[in-house]
Amino acid sequence: MILSMCIPTDLRINELIKREDIPCFCKIDAKFILTFDFAPFSLIGEIVELDTERLSLLYPSGVGGKYTYYNHAMVSIDKVSENQYRVTSLKFFEVYLGWCSIIVDGNYAPEREYDEDF
Numbered sequence: 001m002i003l004s005m006c007i008p009t010d011l012r013i014n015e016l017i018k019r020e021d022i023p024c025f026c027k028i029d030a031k032f033i034l035t036f037d038f039a040p041f042s043l044i045g046e047i048v049e050l051d052t053e054r055l056s057l058l059y060p061s062g063v064g065g066k067y068t069y070y071n072h073a074m075v076s077i078d079k080v081s082e083n084q085y086r087v088t089s090l091k092f093f094e095v096y097l098g099w100c101s102i103i104v105d106g107n108y109a110p111e112r113e114y115d116e117d118f
Helices: 011-016 052-058
Strands: 002-004 022-028 032-038 041-048 069-081 084-094 098-104
Touching: 002 069, 011 032, 052 098
Parallel strands: none
Antiparallel strands: 002 041, 002 084, 022 032, 022 069, 032 041, 069 084, 084 098
16 A cells, blocks of 8 residues: 655655654545644544455444544555555554554454454
């Protein structure tokens, strides 16, 4: 999975993208958008090659509204080329489940087993 994003030349941002579990916000409709808010920068990136069927097995989608998924997330990335980053880890937050792994070590996570109460 590749994150396409233009990152400004800034020492803080360049250090931040080296970290694991970078906080972000996820919006998925026809596109998979991740937003990062780090004053004074607001960065927007698009994840390409999303398998929506696989995603739906890993995390419950929303109902109604513009976005199928609209939630807090954490991402870890490695630079591949100019404005292209490989997603090595991606987690979505769900109130009842906590952090749900979507990508682990660059691959889709194993399907999660839900208990009967969910």
